[in-house]
Amino acid sequence: MVSQPIAAKLKRSFELGPIRPPSEAYSLLIRATRNCPWNRCRFCPVYRGTRFELRSVADILNDIEAARVISDGIREMAWTMGHGDKVREVAAQLYNQPAYGQCVSNVALWLLTGGRSAFLQDSNTLIMRTHELAQVLVALREAFPGLHRVTTYGRSHTARRKSLSDLKELKEAGLDRVHIGLETGYDPLLTYMEKGCTAQDHIEGGRRVKEAGISLCEYVMPGLGGKKMSQQHARETASVLNQIDPDYIRLRSLHVSPTMALWEGMKGGDFQLQTEDEVVEEIGVLIENLEVNSYLKSDHTLNLLMEVKGKLPDDREKCLDTVHRYLSLPDEERLNFQFGRRAGYYSSLADLADSYKYGVVAQAMERLGVEAANAEDALFQLKNSFI
Numbered sequence: 552m553v554s555q556p557i558a559a560k561l562k563r564s565f566e567l568g569p570i571r572p573p574s575e576a577y578s579l580l581i582r583a584t585r586n587c588p589w590n591r592c593r594f595c596p597v598y599r600g601t602r603f604e605l606r607s608v609a610d611i612l613n614d615i616e617a618a619r620v621i622s623d624g625i626r627e628m629a630w631t632m633g634h635g636d637k638v639r640e641v642a643a644q645l646y647n648q649p650a651y652g653q654c655v656s657n658v659a660l661w662l663l664t665g666g667r668s669a670f671l672q673d674s675n676t677l678i679m680r681t682h683e684l685a686q687v688l689v690a691l692r693e694a695f696p697g698l699h700r701v702t703t704y705g706r707s708h709t710a711r712r713k714s715l716s717d718l719k720e721l722k723e724a725g726l727d728r729v730h731i732g733l734e735t736g737y738d739p740l741l742t743y744m745e746k747g748c749t750a751q752d753h754i755e756g757g758r759r760v761k762e763a764g765i766s767l768c769e770y771v772m773p774g775l776g777g778k779k780m781s782q783q784h785a786r787e788t789a790s791v792l793n794q795i796d797p798d799y800i801r802l803r804s805l806h807v808s809p810t811m812a813l814w815e816g817m818k819g820g821d822f823q824l825q826t827e828d829e830v831v832e833e834i835g836v837l838i839e840n841l842e843v844n845s846y847l848k849s850d851h852t853l854n855l856l857m858e859v860k861g862k863l864p865d866d867r868e869k870c871l872d873t874v875h876r877y878l879s880l881p882d883e884e885r886l887n888f889q890f891g892r893r894a895g896y897y898s899s900l901a902d903l904a905d906s907y908k909y910g911v912v913a914q915a916m917e918r919l920g921v922e923a924a925n926a927e928d929a930l931f932q933l934k935n936s937f938i
Contacts, residue, residue, distance in 0.1 A: 553628065560624030561645075564654045565614035566606075568672030570597055572730050572768070573850045574801070575702060577664035579618060579695070580657050580672055583611055583687060587674040589706065591745045594734070594775065596810035598674065608683050612690050619694045621658045622666075638662050668700040677705035677729065681717040685724035692725040702728040702766075708748040710756030718763035728766035728798075731757065735775050736791025737783045744775065744813070750791050757795035767797040771837065773854075774805035774830045778823040785833045789840035796843050802859070803851040804830055806934045826927060827855055827889050828878065834859060835874040838867060853934060855892055858899045876900060886926055890916050893933035 553561070566582045585604040587597070629641040642663035647656055669691060676684065692698060703726065710718070710731065735741060736750045748756075753769075760767045769792060776784030792800060807813050807824065816822040825833065834856070838847070841863055847870060849859045856877060859870045877885065877900060884903060891897040891912035902908055916922070921929045 554631065557624050557628050557631070560620050560627070561651055561655050563617040563620045563624075564652065565617040566610075567653055567657065570674075571670050571672060572702075572704075572801075574768070574848070575668065575670040577660060578668040578670040578702070579661040579666070580670055581611065581614055581618065581687075581691065582606065582672040583676045583679060583684070583703070584673050588678055589675070589747045591747060592734075593744045593813040593816065594772065594805060594807070594811055596808065599810065605679060608686055611687050615687075615690055615694050617654070618658055621655055622662065622695075625655075625659060625662060666695070666697055668702065669695065669698055671701070671703040674704050675706045675709055676703040677709045677713065681713070681720055684726075685720055688721065688724035688726055698725075700727045701725050702730060705729045705731055705756075705760075706748065707731055707733065707753045707756035710760050711752050713759065715759060715763060718759060718765060722764045726765055728768060729760050730768045731760075731770065733757075733769040733788070733791065734772045735784050735788050737776065737780060737787035740776055740780050740784055743780075750787065753791050754794045757797060761795070761797070766799070767795070768799035768801060769795065769797040770801050770803055772803055772805050773834050773837070774825050776833070778825055778829070781825060781829065781833050782836065785836040786840055789837050792845070793840075793842045797845050799848060800841075800843070800845045800863075801848045801850060802834065802854055804853045804855070806853050806931075808935060824931075827930065828885065831855060831874055831877055835871060835878075838863075838870050838874070841867070855889065856900070873900065882923065886921075886923060887912050887916070889926065889930055890921055890933075893930050
């Protein structure tokens with residue numbers, strides 16, 4: 552039985568945005584802005600039909616306080632239940648309990664996984680006035696002194712417009728990392744996708760973040776060039792990344808759904824999706840042309856080969872070996888892996904050696920009538936469930 556004072560703390564709430572990077576899955580989420588100030592990218596459906604808003608510093612600080620009160624409530628609950636400071640015991644019970652709501656769930660998951668990081672939502676928190684964002688960062692650090700990392704999303708165009716002194720002020724206030732959606736470094740493709748920035752914006756914005764001492768994570772979207780611009784997309788993106796030399800490069804493969812503006816281009820024949828094999832080939836070209844000192848990550852569920860990851864340049868050959876091993880598989884095995892990966896049976900190429908799993912996937916494909924002729928349609932439908 553939860554005491555009334557603790558129950559009151561667990562009833563506090565704070566505003567949550569719709570997304571965060573995969574690497575921030577266990578972070579405390581604090582919404583600093585609402586939606587996206589650009590909101591025109593043809594491949595992004597997240598904020599369609601919404602209006603961008605800057606939240607007041609007072610409202611954000613109130614949310615930070617609410618998150619702190621919930622955290623305190625969970626810690627007190629642990630003591631009253633005889634767990635002492637082993638807060639994870641209680642957090643595990645509260646996580647994903649609908650009766651307590653999303654805010655308690657977020658704080659509980661954060662505590663369950665160590666309570667080490669926080670992420671400021673939404674899509675471009677860097678657009679806030681520097682002194683106001685710094686005020687938020689300081690308050691967040693004071694409320695949760697155990698934080699090891701505070702991160703946020705930003706656009707290259709916004710980072711380029713921030714002065715170096717502004718970014719250094721944010722670093723000193725407690726901002727550790729900025730996640731930027733580079734997507735591509737090829738200017739014609741940036742224009743076609745209505746990204747709202749240029750390759751030079753990417754380069755200057757990324758360099759400035761790094762010069763300020765803030766860790767930089769750049770997201771690349773394999774498949775974004777479609778069949779027409781795949782090679783240029785891979786090579787020019789590598790060129791831009793080489794000039795930035797970010798701390799992290801994360802792959803997030805393209806999937807097009809009816810909720811995206813790009814859907815009309817695809818249906819009209821202006822944009823042609825690549826096959827799974829073609830996207831893997833493109834990733835190989837990207838890696839071959841990278842000359843960076845970056846961690847390459849493949850931590851999004853839309854990526855076919857999650858094991859293409861490592862520290863570049865040291866692990867370049869290991870990553871390329873994975874690409875080549877996949878492409879050298881017989882057609883039947885590649886198709887089995889594609890379906891098994893998209894259906895959730897496989898997590899890596901090594902799973903193909905599991906004869907039981909292979910048989911289960913083969914039987915499922917036979918039952919559903921999946922074969923080479925209709926494979927892309929079947930795989931497309933499976934990937935729809937990820938969005």
